[in-house]
Amino acid sequence: MYDSLQADLRALEDQGRRRKLQPRAGIDFTSNDYLGLAESDELREAAAEAIARGVPVGAGGSRLLRGNHDEHEALEAEAADYFGAESALYFGAGFTANHAIFSTLPQRGDLVLYDELIHASVHEGLRQSRATSERVPHSDVDAFEDKLRQWRASGGRGRAWIAVESVYSMDGDSPQLDALYAVAQRHDAVLVIDEAHATGVLGPDGRGLAAHLDGRPNVITLHTCGKALGTVGGFVVGPKIVRDFLVNRARPFIFATAPSPLIAAVTRAALQISRTKPQRRERLAELVAFAARELQRRCGVASSGSHIVPIIIGGNQQAVAVAAALQQRGFDVRAIRPPTVPVGTARLRIALSANLSEEVIAALFDAVATEMRIAA
Amino acid sequence: MSARIVVTGTDTGIGKTVFSAALAGALDANYWKPVQSGLEEETDSQAVQRMSGLPADRILAERYSLKTPASPHLAAAIDGVTIDVAALDLPEVARPLVVEGAGGLMVPLTREVTYIDVFARWASPLVLCARTTLGTINHTLLSIEAIRARGIPLLGVAFLGDAMPDSEAIITELGRVRRLGRLPRLASLDATSLRAAFVDAFDPQDFLKDVP
Known part of the structure; x- marks a missing residue:
C-alpha cells in the first residue's frame, strides 16, 4: 500500500536525514x-483567569462562520496598537500567517524577491501565488535593487514585494532593514519583514527590529506568538487594507477553524507582559x-x-x-x-x-x- | 572588512551625536568615541546608546575619558595625560563602525596634532555634519576644503535642522559634494522616533558605499 512512501523514508535514512520525534x-x-x-506562572494564571471569566476553549467555526470571538478582536486591536500599525490579523500559526501573506497578497504580474535564507512558509505561500518570484543572495541589499531594476527594465509592470526576516532562524543574523526600506521606497515596493525571532525579544519594548517602520503604508510585518510570547499563532501586522484583503481572500484564514479563544486570551496577557515587563x-x-x-x-x-x-x-x-x-x-x-x-x-x-x-x-x-x- | 565611517561636524553642538546615534542604529553598527571630554553630564557614548537603541556591547569604550568639558588637548593636560595620537587606531570589529570625532575638524588633540590629522591617517570616509542655520555655508565650505586638501574621502554632507533649501543647495554646488540628507529637529529623541526620522531622510546604503 505504502511502498513508495517506505522507499522515500529509506532513502532519507540512507542519507542520514530521516527525522524522528x-x-x-x-x-x-x-x-x-x-x-x-x-511554562511561566504568569501565562498559567492568565489561562486560569480567562477560563474563570468564561472564555471558551474552542471557537466552534471559522472566523467568518461564528468562530469570531471578542478575544480574537481584542487581541488583534492590542497587537496593532503594540506594534504600531493600523491593523493586525491573528492566525493559528506563524507558518499559516506567512503562507497566507505570500499566497494571497502578491498578484499576477507582481514580482516577489525573497532572501535565499527565507523561511519555508514563504516558499509554500509562493508556490500557490500567481506572482513570479526570485531568490536574492542573503542580505545583499544591492542585489535586491539590481533585480528590481532589471525587472522594470525588462517590462515588469506590477508591484514588487521584498521578503526578508529581521533575525534569520538558523544564523541569528539581521539584514540592513533601513537600507532595504530605502530600496522599497525607491521602487514603490512592499517590504514584508518576518519578525518571528525578534518579537518580544528585540527592538523598543520587544516590538521587533522594524518597530520604527511599522505603520508605514508599504511595510507588513509578521509576528509570531509561538516563540518569545510563549503561546501559539502569528499576526500579520500592517495597513487595514491588507487585513481586509486577507479576510476576504486568504484561504488559510477563510477555511480554517478560528484559533482557540482561550489561547487568544492568554496571548493578550503575553503581549501585555512583553509591553510592560x-x-x-x-x-x-x-x-x-x-x-x-x-x-x-x-x-x-x-x-x-x-x-x-x-x-x-x-x-x-x-x-x-x-x-x-x-x-x-x-x-x-x-x-x-x-x-x-x-x-x-x-x-x-x-x-x-x-x-x-x-x-x-x-x-x-x-x-x-x-x-x-x-x-x- | 566592514565599513568604517567617521562622523565629524562643522562646529560643536550641532547635533553630531544625535546623527551618529541614528546612523549607528540604522546600520546596526558599533559606535566609538575615541576621546570624550567632560564626564559630568551624559557622555556622547551614553547618549548614543540611549538614542540608538543599540545593545550596550555595541558601544565601544572611549580610548580617553577626560574630566573637563574642553578641547581634548586642554582637557588632557588638566587630567595630566597626553593623548598618544600614534596609538589612536580604529578598532577592528565585525560590524560597521561609526566613529565620532569632537567639535570640528581642527580640534586639537595635543599641542601638535588636530583631529583632521588623525582622520587623514585613518583614511576612512567622512560624513560632514552641518547645521542649516545662518553661517553654515561658510563653515561647511571651509571644512570641505580642509578635508579635500588632505585627500580624505568625503561621503557627503548630512544637514541637521530645519529645511533651508538654498543653503543646502549652494553648499552642495560650490562644495561639489553629495547631500546625504537632512535630519529635521525632532520633538522626541527616543530610539524609535530617531530611527524613523533617519529612514525618512537618508539611505543607509549611501554610507556603506565607496566614495566616488
Missing part, C-alpha cells in the same frame, strides 16, 4: 521559548552578551550577536556526533544539516533563553569545545 530531554538550548514564558528581555540580553564573550573565549568562535547562536561544524556526520555527545551530557542541542542550511555548513544551533544561567551556558561551551576537538 523524540521526547524532551536535557537543558533547553533548542526551543524558541526565548523569554521562558511558555522588560525584565525577562533584559535578562536575555545579558545572557546573549555573556554567551558572545564566552563562545569566543572557550571555543574560539565568533557569536552571531543575537539569541540564536550557530556554531558551524561543517560536515554532517561531525555535527550529528557533536550534538549527540552534548545530548549525552544533558544539553538539548540539535544539529542542523542541509538542506535546512547550505552544504558544508552543518551546525549546532544554540538558542538562548532568559531561563538559562551563566553557569549553564559556560558549561555548555566547555562541552562544545571538548566535543568539537574529539569530532575533528
Whole structure:
C-alpha cells in the first residue's frame, strides 16, 4: 500500500536525514521559548483567569462562520496598537500567517524577491501565488535593487514585494532593514519583514527590529506568538487594507477553524507582559552578551550577536556526533544539516533563553569545545 | 572588512551625536568615541546608546575619558595625560563602525596634532555634519576644503535642522559634494522616533558605499 512512501523514508535514512520525534530531554538550548514564558506562572494564571471569566476553549467555526470571538478582536486591536500599525490579523500559526501573506497578497504580474535564507512558509505561500518570484543572495541589499531594476527594465509592470526576516532562524543574523526600506521606497515596493525571532525579544519594548517602520503604508510585518510570547499563532501586522484583503481572500484564514479563544486570551496577557515587563528581555540580553564573550573565549568562535547562536561544524556526520555527545551530557542541542542550511555548513544551533544561567551556558561551551576537538 | 565611517561636524553642538546615534542604529553598527571630554553630564557614548537603541556591547569604550568639558588637548593636560595620537587606531570589529570625532575638524588633540590629522591617517570616509542655520555655508565650505586638501574621502554632507533649501543647495554646488540628507529637529529623541526620522531622510546604503 505504502511502498513508495517506505522507499522515500529509506532513502532519507540512507542519507542520514530521516527525522524522528523524540521526547524532551536535557537543558533547553533548542526551543524558541526565548523569554521562558511558555511554562511561566504568569501565562498559567492568565489561562486560569480567562477560563474563570468564561472564555471558551474552542471557537466552534471559522472566523467568518461564528468562530469570531471578542478575544480574537481584542487581541488583534492590542497587537496593532503594540506594534504600531493600523491593523493586525491573528492566525493559528506563524507558518499559516506567512503562507497566507505570500499566497494571497502578491498578484499576477507582481514580482516577489525573497532572501535565499527565507523561511519555508514563504516558499509554500509562493508556490500557490500567481506572482513570479526570485531568490536574492542573503542580505545583499544591492542585489535586491539590481533585480528590481532589471525587472522594470525588462517590462515588469506590477508591484514588487521584498521578503526578508529581521533575525534569520538558523544564523541569528539581521539584514540592513533601513537600507532595504530605502530600496522599497525607491521602487514603490512592499517590504514584508518576518519578525518571528525578534518579537518580544528585540527592538523598543520587544516590538521587533522594524518597530520604527511599522505603520508605514508599504511595510507588513509578521509576528509570531509561538516563540518569545510563549503561546501559539502569528499576526500579520500592517495597513487595514491588507487585513481586509486577507479576510476576504486568504484561504488559510477563510477555511480554517478560528484559533482557540482561550489561547487568544492568554496571548493578550503575553503581549501585555512583553509591553510592560522588560525584565525577562533584559535578562536575555545579558545572557546573549555573556554567551558572545564566552563562545569566543572557550571555543574560539565568533557569536552571531543575537539569541540564536550557530556554531558551524561543517560536515554532517561531525555535527550529528557533536550534538549527540552534548545530548549525552544533558544539553538539548540539535544539529542542523542541509538542506535546512547550505552544504558544508552543518551546525549546532544554540538558542538562548532568559531561563538559562551563566553557569549553564559556560558549561555548555566547555562541552562544545571538548566535543568539537574529539569530532575533528 | 566592514565599513568604517567617521562622523565629524562643522562646529560643536550641532547635533553630531544625535546623527551618529541614528546612523549607528540604522546600520546596526558599533559606535566609538575615541576621546570624550567632560564626564559630568551624559557622555556622547551614553547618549548614543540611549538614542540608538543599540545593545550596550555595541558601544565601544572611549580610548580617553577626560574630566573637563574642553578641547581634548586642554582637557588632557588638566587630567595630566597626553593623548598618544600614534596609538589612536580604529578598532577592528565585525560590524560597521561609526566613529565620532569632537567639535570640528581642527580640534586639537595635543599641542601638535588636530583631529583632521588623525582622520587623514585613518583614511576612512567622512560624513560632514552641518547645521542649516545662518553661517553654515561658510563653515561647511571651509571644512570641505580642509578635508579635500588632505585627500580624505568625503561621503557627503548630512544637514541637521530645519529645511533651508538654498543653503543646502549652494553648499552642495560650490562644495561639489553629495547631500546625504537632512535630519529635521525632532520633538522626541527616543530610539524609535530617531530611527524613523533617519529612514525618512537618508539611505543607509549611501554610507556603506565607496566614495566616488
